[in-house]
Amino acid sequence: MDLPNDLSRQYVWPGEDFTRIPDWVYTDQWVYEREVQRIFHGRTWNYVGLEAEIPNAGDFIRSNVGPTPVVVSRAEDGSIAVFENRCTHRAAEFCRELTGNVKAFVCPYHQWTYDLRGNLQAVPFRRGVQGQGGMGADFKLSEHNPRQLAVTTHRGVIFASYAHDMESLADYLGPDILREFEATFDGRTLVILGHYRHSLPGNWKLYHENLKDPYHATLLHTFLVTFGLLVAGNKSLMLADPSGRHGVMCSAKSDASKIAAEDKAEMRAFKEGMRLADPRMMDFVPEFDSPWSVTMATIWPNLIVQREMNTLGIRQLIPTGPNEFIMKWTMFGFEGDTEDMTRHRLRQGNLMGPAGFLGLEDNEAIKFVQDGMLRVPGGEHLVKLDPGTPFGTSETLISESAIRAMYRHWREAMAL
Amino acid sequence: MNTASDARLEALLLHAEIDAFNTDYAEKLDRQDLLAWVECFAEDGFYVVISRENFERNQPVGLIYCEGRGMIADRAFALLKTAMFGPRYLRHMISNLSVASQPDGSVQARANFMVIEVLTDRPEPRVLQVGEYRDVFVRVDRALKLKERRCIYDNLLIPTALCIPV
Numbered sequence: 130m131d132l133p134n135d136l137s138r139q140y141v142w143p144g145e146d147f148t149r150i151p152d153w154v155y156t157d158q159w160v161y162e163r164e165v166q167r168i169f170h171g172r173t174w175n176y177v178g179l180e181a182e183i184p185n186a187g188d189f190i191r192s193n194v195g196p197t198p199v200v201v202s203r204a205e206d207g208s209i210a211v212f213e214n215r216c217t218h219r220a221a222e223f224c225r226e227l228t229g230n231v232k233a234f235v236c237p238y239h240q241w242t243y244d245l246r247g248n249l250q251a252v253p254f255r256r257g258v259q260g261q262g263g264m265g266a267d268f269k270l271s272e273h274n275p276r277q278l279a280v281t282t283h284r285g286v287i288f289a290s291y292a293h294d295m296e297s298l299a300d301y302l303g304p305d306i307l308r309e310f311e312a313t314f315d316g317r318t319l320v321i322l323g324h325y326r327h328s329l330p331g332n333w334k335l336y337h338e339n340l341k342d343p344y345h346a347t348l349l350h351t352f353l354v355t356f357g358l359l360v361a362g363n364k365s366l367m368l369a370d371p372s373g374r375h376g377v378m379c380s381a382k383s384d385a386s387k388i389a390a391e392d393k394a395e396m397r398a399f400k401e402g403m404r405l406a407d408p409r410m411m412d413f414v415p416e417f418d419s420p421w422s423v424t425m426a427t428i429w430p431n432l433i434v435q436r437e438m439n440t441l442g443i444r445q446l447i448p449t450g451p452n453e454f455i456m457k458w459t460m461f462g463f464e465g466d467t468e469d470m471t472r473h474r475l476r477q478g479n480l481m482g483p484a485g486f487l488g489l490e491d492n493e494a495i496k497f498v499q500d501g502m503l504r505v506p507g508g509e510h511l512v513k514l515d516p517g518t519p520f521g522t523s524e525t526l527i528s529e530s531a532i533r534a535m536y537r538h539w540r541e542a543m544a545l
Numbered sequence: 546m547n548t549a550s551d552a553r554l555e556a557l558l559l560h561a562e563i564d565a566f567n568t569d570y571a572e573k574l575d576r577q578d579l580l581a582w583v584e585c586f587a588e589d590g591f592y593v594v595i596s597r598e599n600f601e602r603n604q605p606v607g608l609i610y611c612e613g614r615g616m617i618a619d620r621a622f623a624l625l626k627t628a629m630f631g632p633r634y635l636r637h638m639i640s641n642l643s644v645a646s647q648p649d650g651s652v653q654a655r656a657n658f659m660v661i662e663v664l665t666d667r668p669e670p671r672v673l674q675v676g677e678y679r680d681v682f683v684r685v686d687r688a689l690k691l692k693e694r695r696c697i698y699d700n701l702l703i704p705t706a707l708c709i710p711v
């Protein structure tokens with residue numbers, strides 16, 4: 130897709146230092162469609178599900194790669210297949226249940242039947258009736274499969290790609306991001322604790338930016354600061370991979386009594402001695418081989434891995450247009466968790482999700498950002514913090530260098 | 546009066562009492578008087594807002610998950626004092642109540658709920674949640690209190706955020 134000549138003036142990037150991001154990045158339909166084609170359907174590994182969701186042959190879930198509905202299924206040989214949820218006959222989205230177990234997928238409209246790897250297996254009345262009608266003699270089942278994606282898994286997490294010559298996931302993530310990924314997915318078998326699903330009236334990239342923006346955490350999330358869990362003086366790291374597309378926001382819980390007075394003054398929420406009636410929620414039970422008590426990994430283009438102390442979750446981004454996306458959360462624990470540990474994870478889960486003390490604030494903030502762009506259009510965002518680190522990894526929370534790095538990558542991927 | 550009609554009268558009174566409790570509960574949430582809402586629960590009250598998807602699969606994750614009135618009070622405090630969300634009006638509708646007394650003196654109840662939300666910048670009301678309560682009531686000093694309230698919602702996709710409890 131080339132840039133239409135008459136439109137080219139519309140997509141001008143303001144300056145070359147990436148400290149300003151124009152609104153059209155977030156609100157433009159043509160840009161969005163190009164993202165689907167070049168990013169979600171391009172050279173990326175997209176999260177589609179967890180192996181724990183489809184343990185047995187015939188198990189499946191509905192999922193998405195970008196906005197595109199796919200089926201993730203476990204074949205008889207134990208392998209995992211990902212294919213588009215669209216009948217090659219008349220386009221019907223044939224797999225309707227969120228999850229289940231089948232021998233084959235049968236499109237309800239005309240009963241075209243696909244096996245567990247998404248291969249077209251049978252077409253009713255293919256030879257017609259009494260020698261009349263049916264498909265022509267040259268019709269080949271194998272030429273009418275839904276698009277099948279490349280699949281890879283790591284530590285129970287399933288990724289798919291429209292590109293069939295992708296580098297390995299390890300190379301795609303790079304060593305730093307892989308290390309953080311493996312700190313959370315540490316080899317224990319995952320147990321699914323449940324899902325949240327919500328829509329959000331904002332551009333999907335704002336969610337990545339939210340988690341590459343450690344600056345907001347001590348300012349927006351009054352709850353964390355009120356109860357001394359995250360403060361500007363905490364040991365922290367905003368990690369970005371060399372490409373800029375992936376990141377991990379890391380912080381270590383520290384003692385609230387050791388915060389400098391001038392830092393407290395800047396954080397309007399800080400209140401010494403404020404206590405929860407039931408402080409169990411904020412307990413941190415060390416269980417990971419990591420110096421960080423909190424890591425939020427943004428894995429390009431559609432995966433967030435949340436390790437907020439002991440509440441663990443996957444967030445899958447499903448864009449539905451430039452101005453809206455859906456988030457599917459999968460909360461998990463591990464095989465071997467005691468009942469107490471599971472309940473601790475559930476209690477701590479009050480921090481996250483669309484009703485979480487932090488989660489609802491991020492959702493609201495992202496809505497406000499999109500509202501601002503739609504109602505006062507044609508502007509640009511300022512991401513100038515920490516000029517000493519133009520791009521990439523930063524050791525201060527008061528930085529936007531990971532956002533700039535992400536847009537350097539985005540412009541390259543988008544050829545814009 | 547004979548015992549049979551006594552029992553029927555008891556049942557009707559209890560039904561009316563829980564109906565009045567639910568009306569009051571809805572009114573507290575509509576006013577966003579969350580401190581008063583906390584008082585609807587027993588000391589060891591359990592409160593969860595859970596999708597039908599999770600509930601039917603025996604997956605315990607809730608949008609809100611509170612073990613005990615302490616956690617419920619923390620939820621109220623956090624929403625009132627620390628949480629940032631846009632201004633909104635809410636109407637909680639509760640109907641189709643059914644009630645069953647248990648031999649141990651507790652009372653099981655279920656009812657349908659619907660929560661309608663209006664954002665002040667988007668004038669049209671929208672259904673925020675629809676589902677059912679599965680409740681256990683107990684008496685504390687004669688007053689009914691919730692020992693358990695499971696809010697099981699059907700609309701799997703939450704629009705943006707659930708800021709006020711169900």
Ligand SMILES: [Fe+2]
Binds near residue numbers: 339345346349
């Ligand atoms: Fe946040």
